[in-house]
Amino acid sequence: MSDLQPGTCHVEAGISTRKNRRPLLAGRWLPGPSLVVSMAVAVIWLASLTGCSGSGADAPAKYAAKSPDTPELFSIPQEQMSHVQLVTVQPTNLTRTLRLSGAVAYNSFRTTPVITQVSGPVSRVMVVPGQRVTRAQPMLYVASPDFSQLRTNYVKARDAYALAQKSYARAQDLYQHHAIAVKDLEQAESAEVQAGGDLASAEAALRVMGITDPDSLLKGPPSFEVPVLAPIGGEVVEQDVSVGQLIQPGNTQCFMISDTSNMWVLVNVYQKDLPFVRNGDPVTIQTDAYPDVFQGRISYVAASLDPNTRTLQARIQTSNPGGKLKKDMYVTASVRAGTIRDAIALPDSAVLRDSENMPFVYAQVSPNQFGRRTVTLGESLEGKTQITSGLKAGDQVIGDGSLFLQFANSLQR
Numbered sequence: 001m002s003d004l005q006p007g008t009c010h011v012e013a014g015i016s017t018r019k020n021r022r023p024l025l026a027g028r029w030l031p032g033p034s035l036v037v038s039m040a041v042a043v044i045w046l047a048s049l050t051g052c053s054g055s056g057a058d059a060p061a062k063y064a065a066k067s068p069d070t071p072e073l074f075s076i077p078q079e080q081m082s083h084v085q086l087v088t089v090q091p092t093n094l095t096r097t098l099r100l101s102g103a104v105a106y107n108s109f110r111t112t113p114v115i116t117q118v119s120g121p122v123s124r125v126m127v128v129p130g131q132r133v134t135r136a137q138p139m140l141y142v143a144s145p146d147f148s149q150l151r152t153n154y155v156k157a158r159d160a161y162a163l164a165q166k167s168y169a170r171a172q173d174l175y176q177h178h179a180i181a182v183k184d185l186e187q188a189e190s191a192e193v194q195a196g197g198d199l200a201s202a203e204a205a206l207r208v209m210g211i212t213d214p215d216s217l218l219k220g221p222p223s224f225e226v227p228v229l230a231p232i233g234g235e236v237v238e239q240d241v242s243v244g245q246l247i248q249p250g251n252t253q254c255f256m257i258s259d260t261s262n263m264w265v266l267v268n269v270y271q272k273d274l275p276f277v278r279n280g281d282p283v284t285i286q287t288d289a290y291p292d293v294f295q296g297r298i299s300y301v302a303a304s305l306d307p308n309t310r311t312l313q314a315r316i317q318t319s320n321p322g323g324k325l326k327k328d329m330y331v332t333a334s335v336r337a338g339t340i341r342d343a344i345a346l347p348d349s350a351v352l353r354d355s356e357n358m359p360f361v362y363a364q365v366s367p368n369q370f371g372r373r374t375v376t377l378g379e380s381l382e383g384k385t386q387i388t389s390g391l392k393a394g395d396q397v398i399g400d401g402s403l404f405l406q407f408a409n410s411l412q413r
Contacts, residue, residue: 073371081368085399087350089391091342097381098276098337100314102267104329106237107317110259116228117209119249120144122241123225127255129236136212138227139236139255142247147209147226151217154202157195158218164188164195234259237327263320265296267333268311276337277301283316287331294318294325298335344391345384350399351377361387364396373397 076084124141127133171188174180206214210229238256241247247254265285269277279301285294296318305312316333318325325331351359354372363373375390391397 073365073369075369078368086364087346087397087399089344089346089387089393089395089397091393092345094340094343094345094379094381094384094386096276096337096340096379098269098273098335100267100269100273100333100335102265102316102331102333104325104327104331105264105266106258106260106327107262107264110232110234110262111237112231112257113253114139114228114231114255114257115250115253116142116226116247117249118142118144118147118226118228119247120146120226122243122245122247125239125241125243127236127239129239131236132234133230133236133257134233135230137230139230140228140241141225142228143224144226145224148222148224150202150205150209151222154199154206154214155218157199157202161192161195161199164192168192228254230257232257232259235323260323261320263318263325265316265318265325265331265333267314267316268306268309269301269314270311271305273337274312277312277314277335281335283318284334285316285318285325285331286334287325287329289329290324292324294320296333340379340386343378344387344393346387346391346397347399348380348383348385350397351375351385361391362398363391364398370398 120142122140123143125139126141127137127139133139168188168191171180171185175182175185203214206217209226211217211226212229234257236255237258237260239254240256241252241254245252265283277298279298281298283296283298285296286292296316298314299317300315302313346361350361352361353359358374359377360372360374362370365371373390376388378386378388380386
């Protein structure tokens with residue numbers, strides 16, 4: 001067995017073999033002298049573990065005897081008090097902040113589906129999702145016999161109206177020169193009015209199909225393809241048709257366009273927080289995807305609660321620089337909800353949790369003597385945690401350094 005150095009615990013156990021055993025006595029081996037010595041040293045080593053853990057002046061804290069009915073107390077040597085921060089509990093005013101979970105959605109006021117009134121198969125698709133379009137830009141073309149017929153009707157009506165206008169003007173001139181009777185003038189006038197009505201009807205039929213400028217049809221060659229134009233400017237966020245697909249007029253949605261520079265955030269508000277959420281309140285929005293902070297305002301608070309979640313939905317309108325916010329992205333919205341006056345608050349570092357996840361602090365019982373005190377938490381904001389019960393003004397607790405004491409306490413256990 002090697003020599004034991006001062007201040008250390010070291011044991012070299014003896015090895016029990018048949019050589020260090022005595023001969024059999026009544027059919028059994030008896031332990032030899034070396035084995036007895038080894039067992040004695042092992043017992044001494046186990047008994048000295050407490051002394052090896054360092055309970056002298058170098059230990060961080062001295063723990064008193066544990067009692068199931070009284071809180072565990074311990075003392076911190078005066079020379080080690082400089083390593084911990086002692087905080088005096090004082091009432092303060094805290095700005096209440098509600099953290100509401102929600103998801104990003106398109107701004108419905110700036111989002112519209114693209115639906116055509118033309119029937120027929122899709123012949124060409126001109127845009128793809130993610131592409132930005134301007135108002136009246138062709139998005140796809142539909143091969144429609146109905147459009148071809150409407151175009152023909154418009155050309156005929158336009159020509160007939162132009163002829164009727166000329167005839168009526170000629171009849172007026174002849175009547176002024178007493179060359180025709182009043183009846184002939186009235187007939188020319190009636191023909192001009194009827195031709196104008198036919199032209200207006202043919203033009204309206206084309207406009208219903210999305211042709212905003214029917215006269216542009218006369219500039220090109222006849223075609224059976226009708227363009228489906230973008231009703232607003234924005235980004236193509238959905239495409240629901242492909243080449244060859246048959247479109248039903250007024251029923252088939254072709255695309256979805258949205259102005260993604262301005263988005264909505266839909267958040268859920270619990271009943272207890274309803275008094276603090278109002279239209280026009282400023283909101284800061286954060287997401288795990290980016291470090292950026294987005295600014296917005298509450299634009300609408302629903303009139304009724306969701307019967308399943310018992311929450312009220314609120315709508316936040318926010319700008320979307322760079323298009324970073326995407327539909328259905330989870331976000332956290334922070335709403336300033338007044339001030340908590342005369343609140344008891346501690347630095348976040350002062351609040352710890354035990355093995356059962358119950359919050360507690362180390363409160364001073366007497367000079368250099370501390371003990372655990374269970375507390376109830378309230379709001380947590382700007383590096384401070386509100387204490388709703390368990391402490392009162394004037395109490396002193398450990399701030400920075402409390403985690404060190406908890407670790408030392410766990411070693412002693």
